[in-house]
Amino acid sequence: MLLGSDALCIELLIEEGVFVRRLLRHSELYKEETANLALLVLPLLAIIEHDAIIYINRKWGLALDPEDQKITDIRHHRKFLDGKISYEEVQKRACETLKDSARYFNGSRIWRFLGRSKPDVGLAYYHGVPVGSTFSILNNVCGAFSLPKTARDDGGATALGVEMGKAASPLVAFADKYRPEEPGRVVPLFDISANNHYFEVIFEQFASEMASDRGVYCFLADLMMTINLINSLYYGEMLGDLLFIKLITINMYHIFRAISGLECEVRTSSDCETYSDNFKRFLSGLIDRSDKRKLARIRPLRNAFMHYDFEKILGDYESENVRLEVVLDRAVNACLGIDLDGYINWICSLAAESSRRIADLLKFPTYNPLKNAL
Numbered sequence: 001m002l003l004g005s006d007a008l009c010i011e012l013l014i015e016e017g018v019f020v021r022r023l024l025r026h027s028e029l030y031k032e033e034t035a036n037l038a039l040l041v042l043p044l045l046a047i048i049e050h051d052a053i054i055y056i057n058r059k060w061g062l063a064l065d066p067e068d069q070k071i072t073d074i075r076h077h078r079k080f081l082d083g084k085i086s087y088e089e090v091q092k093r094a095c096e097t098l099k100d101s102a103r104y105f106n107g108s109r110i111w112r113f114l115g116r117s118k119p120d121v122g123l124a125y126y127h128g129v130p131v132g133s134t135f136s137i138l139n140n141v142c143g144a145f146s147l148p149k150t151a152r153d154d155g156g157a158t159a160l161g162v163e164m165g166k167a168a169s170p171l172v173a174f175a176d177k178y179r180p181e182e183p184g185r186v187v188p189l190f191d192i193s194a195n196n197h198y199f200e201v202i203f204e205q206f207a208s209e210m211a212s213d214r215g216v217y218c219f220l221a222d223l224m225m226t227i228n229l230i231n232s233l234y235y236g237e238m239l240g241d242l243l244f245i246k247l248i249t250i251n252m253y254h255i256f257r258a259i260s261g262l263e264c265e266v267r268t269s270s271d272c273e274t275y276s277d278n279f280k281r282f283l284s285g286l287i288d289r290s291d292k293r294k295l296a297r298i299r300p301l302r303n304a305f306m307h308y309d310f311e312k313i314l315g316d317y318e319s320e321n322v323r324l325e326v327v328l329d330r331a332v333n334a335c336l337g338i339d340l341d342g343y344i345n346w347i348c349s350l351a352a353e354s355s356r357r358i359a360d361l362l363k364f365p366t367y368n369p370l371k372n373a374l
Contacts, residue, residue, distance in 0.1 A: 003311070003316060003317065004317040004322070005313075007327055008304075008324065008327055009308040009310065012052075013055075013171060015241075017171035017173070017179075019240070019243060021175055022187050022237075023037070023041065026190060029189070033192065036192045039137045040137070041229075043140045044229075046071045048168075049167040051307050052170075053170070054066075055308035056170060064170055071167060087261065087265040094214065094218040097135045097139040097218070098214060098218070101120055101138055119197050119198050122194050122196050123197060123365060124192050125192070125193050125367040126192055127232070129228045129232060130224070131232050133221065135199075140222070187237075188237055190232075195368050195371050195373060197365060199214075202364075203217055210278060210279035210282070211266075211275045213274050219262065223258060223259070224358040227248075227351045227352075242324070245347075249301055249347060250305055252295060252347055252351055259286055260292075262283065266279070279361075286358065294346070295350075297336055314330060317330060
């Protein structure tokens, strides 16, 4: 007898293995283009790997080694503000990352002495949609090392990549056994382009109209680009359906918590000049009240996806001869009282609208194809 809770978890393991396998095939077919993609997806892999290994060990009585602590740190950082990470910590880390990004772009002291500064941040786009930046990559990935030394790689990045591969290998083996590659299927190029900018220039209008806090700009930009990255990976045929639903569910719940935490910080800030009244209104309206209430109710679903534990939602529901869509529909209905199609339409629309509102708030630069830096 296969319980519905286990059926969903096993399908997730398979789709996660397929995702990693597609990344590997991408690196074989498009070697030069894969480095940027790998940096962007590392935080998502960190979310997947930590709990997948725990579930595999628990379910089948294995003793696979846990992931490296640096991967755990990256995973924890993707929770944004969760009560354990203070905004002061986020703000300090963002500002250090901006300094690091400037050092990475501007190189030697001689160049800086001559006053010939280069652009100090790079913004990555997929089909014109912003999906990452140098400051978000340094913050999310290289923050696992000790800032502000990340601009000078001492081998730590390579070691982190090796550890990521080790933790992902059981997932690939799982996918190879239960969902072998389709003969002749070619992984499409995930075509990333980029524009370079001066951070102070793109920050200037936001600072004059909304807030003079550089940390809050980076923080909100990271939320927006994470939404866009997950959507782009799905449209780019890197993610399966269930894995996409998992990642968008986890991410939107974390963003809901992050914006709520940021609202509290802004509202109680002792520096009245840092955040304008206009910014406070925009921030409180980024997510509508009705959507906030629904996001609060998806916590059990987020926990089930995150920890591979749908039993608290589904109980002993059997899934023998039942399609997975029906099982997931039952889980969604238990949390929100709506069917699976309704949930997908709502969460995807909310994600897209949240991304658009943040981009408008930040006056985020649109992609200029005439200045592609890659």
